[in-house]
């Protein structure tokens with residue numbers, strides 16, 4: 102066959118070109134133990150100064166490095182060498198690494214958005230649970246802080262170090278341990294890449310119960326640790342249901358083998374649930390047992406154009422009722438997202454005219470004729486009742502993947518357009534989109550944005566003024582989950598101050614969640630109280646202290662800083 | 670001058686993105702429970718016909734007829750062509766599993782040409798299932814019409830057809846009078862999506878169904894397939910731990926050093 106391969110593109114990773122010199126770092130010359138948590142542009146040489154300092158970053162309150170944590174030395178590296186292979190260790194030159202290793206470290210220190218950058222001097226890439234156990238036991242005894250890292254696609258700065266925490270990357274633990282053809286239960290290492298697992302499952306007629314835009318890079322362990330949602334959530338529900346068991350290494354090196362394969366098990370506290378969404382603060386997930394549903398052999402995708410957010414909701418109500426058990430995704434995005442994603446990927450719109458909102462519907466079932474008929478009836482009635490204005494139905498797999506790339510390509514396209522502030526919020530569907538125009542107004546009033554797209558859209562990072570290029574919304578409507586994205590010409594405190602804490606207050610006032618699926622990480626740790634009561638946060642702190650009394654696991658993140666044991 | 674009539678060929682094939690597997694008898698590829706769609710090159714041909722009408726005007730292109738030869742399910746492919754903008758469909762139906770060789774298809778087409786009297790025939794340059802790349806050429810031969818294969822650009826002015834062809838060394842531009850047969854290459858255009866209003870309209874468009882017998886064409890296979898096998902499996906890559914290991918593997922396993 103001679104056509105070019107048009108399969109869904111894997112997302113681009115670690116490609117944030119790092120050009121100009123650090124901006125936040127130059128803001129103030131504070132003490133050498135305080136760090137700029139976030140650096141928008143990352144040109145500075147890794148080795149020149151391990152702790153480029155700034156009392157305050159663009160986004161956050163200053164964080165001091167916890168002096169109780171030991172700084173890593175060559176002796177520590179030598180110790181790791183006693184049980185890890187040489188290629189499992191990357192270190193900076195001052196502690197025994199090579200120049201190439203130091204370069205490679207940069208990717209591990211920088212997050213996907215190019216927003217957060219740590220200064221870790223060492224990456225460990227264990228190949229077995231035993232090795233992970235030895236690493237953690239040693240770090241715990243020595244009080245060395247650790248950050249677990251999966252595919253490094255997290256969006257809240259959770260997977261990269263804040264200061265010099267040792268990075269434990271799970272990428273070399275990527276074996277499938279077991280698969281049961283009857284039950285569809287898959288047991289694998291936590292470092293397996295989601296897309297690889299899905300391909301493996303497909304070979305047996307099954308599919309992974311979750312799917313998201315970062316699938317080509319993210320690990321199942323990272324998914325579990327962030328309690329990732331994604332585009333199949335509406336169909337297969339949360340990882341709290343589909344994960345049947347976990348193997349976890351606790352900070353003191355204890356291996357907790359909770360890798361059950363029982364769909365039903367009511368014997369005591371369900372410990373594994375604590376690690377789903379723990380973001381590496383309680384231990385390291387090394388193995389995952391997950392139930393995979395049978396792969397649907399009939400899939401349809403349609404993109405619809407509608408005139409208002411109200412119409413999006415009306416369409417959702419009808420679609421959910423009409424398509425019922427075959428509905429497998431209901432996503433929406435606004436017109437600006439569509440313009441950017443089409444432009445960035447050089448794609449043709451499925452619809453002839455522009456529409457204020459777009460909807461993507463996917464059905465997955467076992468009998469094509471049945472699905473086709475249901476979908477056709479539903480779509481026709483949406484058109485006839487003027488709930489939607491136009492729509493297109495994919496006629497082949499190539500069109501299916503092109504349509505999906507219009508939704509899944511949004512985060513990457515926005516990232517290419519400019520530094521992106523991301524808010525991933527859960528709110529009741531009725532008011533879900535309200536925050537987008539409201540934020541646009543606030544930014545306009547602050548003189549940072551204009552609704553006339555031509556005004557700022559081409560501003561570059563070198564522009565003397567910081568400006569917002571776009572305020573956009575998209576998300577998983579079925580789950581009441583909106584991604585509010587604000588694209589600026591650079592990360593700047595002026596923008597942050599207009600956005601925060603306003604977004605969080607707004608979400609709290611609607612009884613929403615400040616993080617629907619991306620987690621808390623570094624970004625949202627101080628804001629947890631907007632979503633959780635003091636009583637709940639207090640109990641979270643107790644749980645953290647019970648598992649990790651020395652506070653070595655992913656410090657400075659997840660829980661409000663004043664209450665974590667390690668930071669006071 | 671009366672308006673142009675365009676005949677477009679569309680074939681139902683295993684979807685371009687579907688994974689093909691050889692069947693257990695090794696007589697062909699597995700087709701049960703495998704996604705089928707319109708041959709991508711035919712999609713391009715349909716798109717080109719519609720663009721010609723958009724460019725020349727409705728009065729200049731009076732009818733676009735989509736023709737498919739294949740089993741009952743090929744009607745779905747016709748519906749896609751109709752949803753894209755073709756005006757009517759013709760289905761030459763054969764039994765499920767009946768293999769139609771290029772010559773048989775060309776003969777069936779030539780009979781339909783007698784009935785429909787098109788001025789231009791647009792086909793895909795090849796079908797992605799058998800990769801024969803013969804039907805267009807054979808049809809032109811049977812009709813004694815000029816042919817322009819591998820078209821990457823097409824223009825019509827006063828019944829003069831200009832086609833840019835993709836050839837080995839680059840591009841070749843040829844001109845010919847109509848009627849003619851044109852086969853579409855990948856870069857001719859990017860096909861449109863089928864819109865819901867058009868899909869709904871397509872349901873009301875006419876599909877005429879005929880059989881090879883009605884057209885007096887013998888479609889018996891003339892070629893015999895001896896065996897179909899899969900290409901040897903590519904081995905997955907491995908990560909080597911050191912330069913020494915790499916050299917060792919290149920020397921002792923790959924034998925390239």
Ligand SMILES: Cc1cc2nc3c(=O)[nH]c(=O)nc-3n(C[C@H](O)[C@H](O)[C@H](O)COP(=O)(O)OP(=O)(O)OC[C@H]3O[C@@H](n4cnc5c(N)ncnc54)[C@H](O)[C@@H]3O)c2cc1C
Pocket residue numbers: 112213248249250251252253254255256259260261271291312313314315318319320321322323324325326327328329330331332380381382384385386387512513618619622655
């Ligand atoms: C393009 C794009 C699209 C996305 N779409 C979605 C989406 O639709 N839905 C959604 O929910 N999320 C989405 N995300 C964010 C999502 O959280 C991550 O993509 C994914 O779940 C993280 O996996 P990872 O392996 O990259 O983890 P990382 O980024 O490496 O780590 C994330 C967190 O988990 C911890 N961690 C990682 N592995 C382990 C482990 N083995 N043990 C303990 N802790 C660990 C890290 O310390 C960190 O706190 C998207 C991200 C991108 C870039």
